[in-house]
Amino acid sequence: MNIRRKLYSWIYPRRCPGCDRLLEPDEKVLCRCCDELVVRTGEVVCVQCGKPLRDRGQDLCPDCKRGHRFTAGRALFVYSGPMKEAMYRFKYENRRCFGDNFAVEAKGRYASLMKIWGISCIVPIPMYPGKQKKRGYNQAMVLAQRFGEGFNLPVKDLLERVEDTPPMKGLSPGTRRRNMKKAFHMKESAVQFNKILLVDDIFTTGATMDAAAEVLISHGVQAVYALYVCVGEGK
Numbered sequence: 001m002n003i004r005r006k007l008y009s010w011i012y013p014r015r016c017p018g019c020d021r022l023l024e025p026d027e028k029v030l031c032r033c034c035d036e037l038v039v040r041t042g043e044v045v046c047v048q049c050g051k052p053l054r055d056r057g058q059d060l061c062p063d064c065k066r067g068h069r070f071t072a073g074r075a076l077f078v079y080s081g082p083m084k085e086a087m088y089r090f091k092y093e094n095r096r097c098f099g100d101n102f103a104v105e106a107k108g109r110y111a112s113l114m115k116i117w118g119i120s121c122i123v124p125i126p127m128y129p130g131k132q133k134k135r136g137y138n139q140a141m142v143l144a145q146r147f148g149e150g151f152n153l154p155v156k157d158l159l160e161r162v163e164d165t166p167p168m169k170g171l172s173p174g175t176r177r178r179n180m181k182k183a184f185h186m187k188e189s190a191v192q193f194n195k196i197l198l199v200d201d202i203f204t205t206g207a208t209m210d211a212a213a214e215v216l217i218s219h220g221v222q223a224v225y226a227l228y229v230c231v232g233e234g235k
């Protein structure tokens with residue numbers, strides 16, 4: 001941690017993403033109360049997207065049976081309970097500081113997986129410039145930077161969003177894919193990176209990840225993996 005960030009954490013002690021209360025020194029990610037309420041993705045998950053599976057006999061969730069452009073992805077939490085509030089504050093209420101909490105969780109659970117995957121660089125899912133200007137920040141970039149510090153990996157802003165896609169809540173997977181098709185462009189060359197980790201806040205059907213992975217792969221990246229804070233509940 002550099003001095004500026006150390007000073008920042010001293011002036012602004014860490015808050016609980018679930019309820020926004022200040023954390024006690026021994027609470028690292030969530031307060032005790034929210035920690036009991038959140039659902040962490042466990043052992044029985046879809047091998048591709050990391051969504052919890054109800055049926056232990058299956059490898060893939062229904063959404064992933066169609067296949068994806070990224071090799072594999074993992075989540076920290078299921079999008080339920082206090083994590084819904086947490087994601088809202090993180091995205092819309094300027095609680096960028098939650099990125100630190102999520103990075104602690106990510107480092108504790110996935111640092112060795114990053115080595116197994118052989119990740120050489122972290123890339124955030126970009127936001128449409130107009131939208132980012134209005135909001136003041138891109139939450140995926142905040143995550144990428146914090147994860148980069150946690151995993152000790154470089155962060156590159158390789159992609160740009162060239163089309164503002166409409167909100168996708170409630171849309172079918174096919175419509176989501178069509179909407180995302182031309183959403184991303186490459187900003188700079190990625191040839192020096194073999195394996196890239198894409199980072200975003202929430203994963204639902206994977207249409208966004210697929211579109212971003214497609215652009216990276218078509219520009220010579222060997223394999224694309226993904227890490228997100230929340231994943232939708234499994235079917």
Ligand SMILES: [Zn+2]
Nearest residue numbers: 016019031034
């Ligand atoms: Zn809490």
Ligand SMILES: [Zn+2]
Nearest residue numbers: 046049061064
């Ligand atoms: Zn899946």
